[in-house]
Amino acid sequence: MTRFFWIRHGPTHAKSMVGWSDLPADLSDRAALERLHDFLPDTAVVISSDLSRAVDTADAIARDRPRLPHDRDLREMNFGDWELKRFDEIDDQDHIRAFWDDPGDVRPPNGESWHEVSARADRAVARLISAHPGRDIVAVAHFGVILTQLQHGLGIGAYDVFAHRIDNLSVTELTLRPDGWQVGRINHCP
Template identity: 80%
Template sequence: MSRVFWVRHGPTHARSMVGWSDLPADLSDAAALDRLHAFLPPGAVVVSSDLSRAADTADAIARGRARLPHDADLREMHFGDWELKRFDEVEDQAHIRAFWEQPGDLRPPGGESWHEVTARVDRAVSRLIAAHPGHDIVAVAHFGVILTQLQQGLRIGAYEAFGHRIDNLSVTELTRAGDGWQVGRINHRP
């Protein structure tokens, strides 16, 4: 049995689609970081996306836990030409609407589809569990990354997964037991 504690990185305060852009996290809420650190299992290993908003958050909460190298496969979805744009700034409104309303194989120009990001994150999770069998894993990542795993754990479609709120500095807990996932807390704010 392996438990993965998914932590969403600290806030960037961006009001646009932020995928692979390396925006910093606002980690000024020391009390929230202290509560998060205290909530997470002390013997867990900590891994993060290689983007600074996730890596810096992981460093801020690891505090004595084994810190694994950054994993680029835990990056947020690649929004391609839509990167750092608001929904209403995208010229092809039919395309972006279909992308969010029917997530699957459709991708932003120069970006990746929901199925592609899911496959990428699944590979990373499989590697982590194989390398650390039976250990608790704290994975500091991004909204879309966490939703890919929540979708599988809840056995729902991507559109339904998008309906879940995943706040900055929240914890979503999934347990790998046998061949499937069991979902614990979702969007928990310690």
């Protein structure tokens, strides 16, 4: 049994689509970080995406837990030409509506589709399960990556998984059992 504790990085306060831009996290809420640290299993290994908002969040909660190298496959979705733009700033409104309303193969110009980010995150999860069987794994990642894994755990479509909130510094728990994924807490803020 492998348990994943998916943590969304600290807030960036950006009001736009933030994918691969390396914006820093606001980690000034020391009490929230302390509660998060205390909530997580002491024996877990900790990994994060390679973007600083996830790296710094992971470092803030890891402390004495073993810290694995950053994993680029845990990055947020690549929004391509839409990066750092608000929904209403996109010229092709039909395209962006299709991207959010029918997630799957639709991709932003020079970006990646929902299926592509899901496959990328799945590769990272498979590597982690193989390298750390039966361990507790704290993975500090991003909204999109966490939703891809929640989608698998719940066995629902991409559109439906977008109904779930994944707040900054929240925990979403998924456990891999012999019979498949089991979903625990979703968007839990300790």
